[in-house]
Amino acid sequence: MYTLVPASVYLGFCASILWVGQGTYLTSTARSHAIDNNFHEGAVIGDFNGEFWGVYTLHQFIGNLITFALLSDGQEGSTNGTTLLFVVFLSVMTFGAILTCFLHKRGDYSKGGYKHLDAGTGQSKSLKSLCRSLTGALSDVKMLLIIPLIAYSGLQHAFVWAEFTKYVVTPEIGVSGVGIAMAVYGAFDGICSLVAGRLTFGLTSITSIVSFGAFVQAVVLILLLLDFSMSSGFIGTLYILFLAALLGIGDGVLMTQLNALLGMLFKHDMEGAFAQLKIWQSATIAMVFFLAPYISFQAVIMVMLTLLCLSFCSFLWLALKVGNASSPSTS
Known part of the structure; x- marks a missing residue:
């Protein structure tokens, strides 16, 4: 615990920087690429x-196939396998x-045209301005x-x-089946990401795609809640x-869709928007790991179904609100 807890804190701190930077850079690059080539911004x-x-x-697909191979060969916990995995x-x-x-670096586009991003721009921001950017997003109804x-x-x-x-994979197909599941x-996560x-x-397509995703998630949760299962064996697997x-x-x-939506709606404060994305995702992930052993x-499924319904209704309200405003950035 003396090394595990500090290492977890350190990894979480580094991950927050990486993910906010990733979302901001990817969105700004997509926007400038659309402007350079006269493409539809939302589509890009x-x-x-x-x-x-x-x-x-792909890390889930490739990594879990490796895990499945190691476990199926009876080498779980092998020092040689672990060392090789760490080297990879x-x-x-x-x-x-x-x-x-x-x-x-990418140029910053405004009404007056491109403005070169100065190397010292990011460094000149004070801690106070960064905190204001983070909390400012919470005052926006769209973010809420x-x-x-x-x-x-x-x-x-x-x-x-x-x-x-x-509770689902291991009892039915064993520990070795976790990797393949x-x-x-x-694999389907990656394929769906590319297709989506x-x-x-724009906002219309995002609304349709999120509606489909919410329906799929609801189907799985309802099946699990009703404890629906197939016969054991190949069909059960x-x-x-x-x-x-x-x-x-x-x-x-x-x-x-969440990353695309934030990039479209919060183009003037992308850092704050993507910071909110990681804050709330990380908070709920931590909550599950802390509370799951006690419920x-x-x-857990009931909580997820409830939050799914509430979050989907909130998203539809956002879609109607922004749609009525006829924002050019989301049309």
Whole structure:
């Protein structure tokens, strides 16, 4: 615990910087790319997010296939396997860090045209202005309406990683099946991210795609709540993999559409918007891991269904509010 807790705090701190930077850079790059090539801004933001999250979810597919191979060979806990896995992780991380050195600055487009981003712009921001940017987003009604859906996206992440694998996958197909089930989850997550990104062009398309994703998530939760199951054996295994695929589809929809939506609605304060995304996702993920041992699996599903309904209604209210305002950035 003396090393695990400080390491977790350190990793969480670093991850917050990486994810806010990722969302801000990806959106600003998509916007300037659309301007350079006279493309539809919403469509480009959707494409960029779809491609990013599609590639990102490959870690679930490839990583879990490796896990499945190790467990099925009876090598769980093997020192040699763990060392090799850490070497692979370290190599990928190093390669990714090197690639970031080739990222180039993008121009800031305004009514007067392009403005070169000065190297000292980010450094000149005081801590007070950064805090104001973070809290300022909470005063925006649009952000308040998006937060419930953001919170649900974090909740379903923790549910898949912890509760679904523990109470659904393991009892039916064993510990070795966790890897293959999560690989299916990752594969459909990536495919859906790419497809959803291609279909995104504005608030109307985002509303339709999120509605589909919410429906898919609701179907899985209702099946689990009713304790619906297939016969054991091959059919039972296919049913579990089918549920994993549906959960992957739902996650692919939420991640691509939430990032695209924030990029479209908060173009003047992207740092604050994406910071709110990670704050609420991380908060609900932590909440599940802290509280899950003290409540039943059925109670967790009930909480998720309730939050899904509330967050979807809040999102529809946002869609109507912004649609009525006829914002050019989301049309």
